[in-house]
Amino acid sequence: MDCSICSAMPYILRPPRNTICVACYEGARTIITLTTNKLDSEKASDNKPSNNLISSSNSTKGFANALKWVKEMKEMEEELNEKISYLGGFFAAFRDQIHTDIQLQPGNNEPSIPAHRALLAARSDIFRNILDSDACKAPPNHKITLPELNHEELQSLLEFLYSGHLPKEKVEKHVYSLSIAADKYEIPFLQKFCEHQMLGSLNSSNALDILEISDTCSNQSLKDTALNFIVRNMEDIVFSARFDAFALKNPHLTVQITRTSFMDIKNRRTGA
Ligand SMILES: [Zn+2]
Structure with a gap:
């Protein structure tokens, strides 16, 4: 046509x-x-009298209105980009080690990484408690040890704490250890970031890992998603070599997989 x-x-x-x-x-x-x-929704959430753009929205209809909205979004995007690059100053201070006042020690006696107390305290209540409880006049070479992370993982954790972001290859490589760190040090934004990554990459070869991590971090919605994925792809997963090691390490999760799978078969039989 x-x-x-x-x-x-x-x-x-x-x-x-x-x-x-x-x-x-x-x-x-x-x-x-x-x-x-x-x-x-903007109007409803706005307590102030509506501004010109919004109050005039009744008089403009259809695409004129949509175009106005797109322009506003564009302006907002530019503002946010400027704000992000402004906040990027924190990351530069970390990268160039400007006025650092604390050392973070990874496991395995690998070299420590210098950082800033104030930033750690602002990003994580757990770090704040550690720093509060420490002798507050501790010297700048004072160390906090994170035994569960290796040097590379700790570097990525700090990069995220300073910049709120991580390059794709680092997220892919360290998503499990970062997820556990986010849980342990109570960093909700990192938790969400990792969850998003795991949901986006969920497949037959990593579903068991994701189930294990979601259980460790008590992330129920991620756990449900992983469990349902496993049940729907039982054949690929249960006969993989990875499953043997998984079952030995996580008997309680293996029981849950079996039960969920059984219920799934039962529901399908009753023609749900
Ligand atoms: Zn057309």
């Missing part, structure tokens, strides 16, 4: 050139609904 929106050459269409295809129609409806919902 000739569509005056997505056709390559709409100007050759017959007048009045106002027919649009189903895809464009549905897309336009969705964008407009999204915009309206967005503006309504």
Whole structure:
């Protein structure tokens, strides 16, 4: 069908050139609904009298409104990017070791990493308690030991604490140890970051690891997702070599897999 929106050459269409295809129609409806919902929720959460942009939204309809919203989003994105690069100063202080006042010691006697007490205390209540309870005038070469992390993992943890982000290859490599560290040192943002990574990469070869980590970190929703994935891919997972080691180490989780699988088969049989 000739569509005056997505056709390559709409100007050759017959007048009045106002027919649009189903895809464009549905897309336009969705964008407009999204915009309206967005503006309504902003209005509802706004205690102050509505500003000009929002109060005028009733008079502008359809795409004019959507376009306004897109422009606002664009401006907001630019502002946020500036803010992120401003906050990036913390990371530079870590990278260049400017005025560091504490040493973090990984396990296995690997070399320690200098950091800043104030940042650690701001990012984690556990670190704050450790620093509060320590002799508060401890010398700058004073150490906190994190025996469960190796040097590379500790470096990644600190990078995240300073910048709120990690390069993809580091997340992929250290997601399990970082997830456990996030749980131990009570860093909810890192927990969420790791959970997102694990959900995005869940497959037959890592589902058992993710189940184990989610159980260690008491992350029930991640655990349910991993468990259901395992049950739906039983054949690939249960006959893998990894499963033998997993079952020996985690008998309670193996029992849960068996029960969930049994219920799944039962439900399917009763035609649920
Ligand atoms: Zn179209």
